[in-house]
Amino acid sequence: MKSDAAASSAGKFSPTKCFQATYGTYGYRRSHAVLVRSGEQGSDELVRELMLEPGLVARQPRPWRPTTPEPTGPTTFPTS
Numbered sequence: 001m002k003s004d005a006a007a008s009s010a011g012k013f014s015p016t017k018c019f020q021a022t023y024g025t026y027g028y029r030r031s032h033a034v035l036v037r038s039g040e041q042g043s044d045e046l047v048r049e050l051m052l053e054p055g056l057v058a059r060q061p062r063p064w065r066p067t068t069p070e071p072t073g074p075t076t077f078p079t080s
Helices: 004-009 015-021 028-037 044-052
Strands: none
Touching: 015 028, 015 044, 028 044
């Protein structure tokens, strides 16, 4: 269910484009900041409501893991 503010601004204020342009990594706060910098007017709550309607949810970063295992054997090379 849209609020009155969301219904009146939904046509010109589109966080969906911003969400798609950032490959789904921006949440409503960063999307709002991008839209405000580009000259759009609207509150962060409006962006949040407009993102919830189609189910847009920002991706969560994966935890960092080392890519190579720690050496367990001898660290020197054998000499011939």
